[in-house]
Amino acid sequence: MEPDHNGGREGPNNGCSVNGECIIPFWFGDLDTAMGMLSHAGLWTERPLYSSSKTKQKIADEHRNFQEKWELEYFCSEVKDKIICLICNNAISVPKLYNIKRHYEQHKSKYDTYEGLMRQEKLKEFKLGMKKQQFMFTKVSQESEAAVHASYVLSEMIAKHSKPFTEGDFIKECLIKAAEIVCPGSVKTFQAISLSRNTVVERVTDMARNLNDQIKEKSSCFEAFSIACDESTDIVGA
16 A cells, blocks of 8 residues: 555645655645745745846836937937937937947047037037928928819819819929019929829729718618709700
């Protein structure tokens, strides 16, 4: 008869020791008792828990928070949570001091000659140039949006007055001629308005699709609705 290694106690399946190894297929008792048995069998060792603050570096410790002094030291600036090199306008992928220093190495020989007030003036020059560039990008974006808006409005007028889609080119030519006389500085803005035949067709199709979607969305809430039909005639009015 096999000896009772469990001491006759209830808990793990009787005969938890096989060939000198402790095997617990399942356990219905408390966790502490099970851990004690595993520890006694040499299958589990209690280890101290380490604080995550010791095993993980904090962002502040890695110098990831941008500091104003870096602007003067490395000619860089923070723009929309990105570190931008003011010399070459490239973004530094990882915002860490090590990466900023490494990127500046390629410009160091040329710009380390600037010191004191000269370096401060050079920083102001770089920052002013970056602001002008951002302003130009914003202006171009606004002009582009205005040109697209005007294209839709004029295409709508062509469709409402049942004019041929090819009339868009003639309308644009008229706008450019008028701009050359009234506001010569804005000629390029009017030239950016696209009114070719294909563009007008695309604009009208987009607006028709949008109206169709709006009608479908609103009609889904109707309890009842009526349709008014107008009599159509051919081109000779017969």
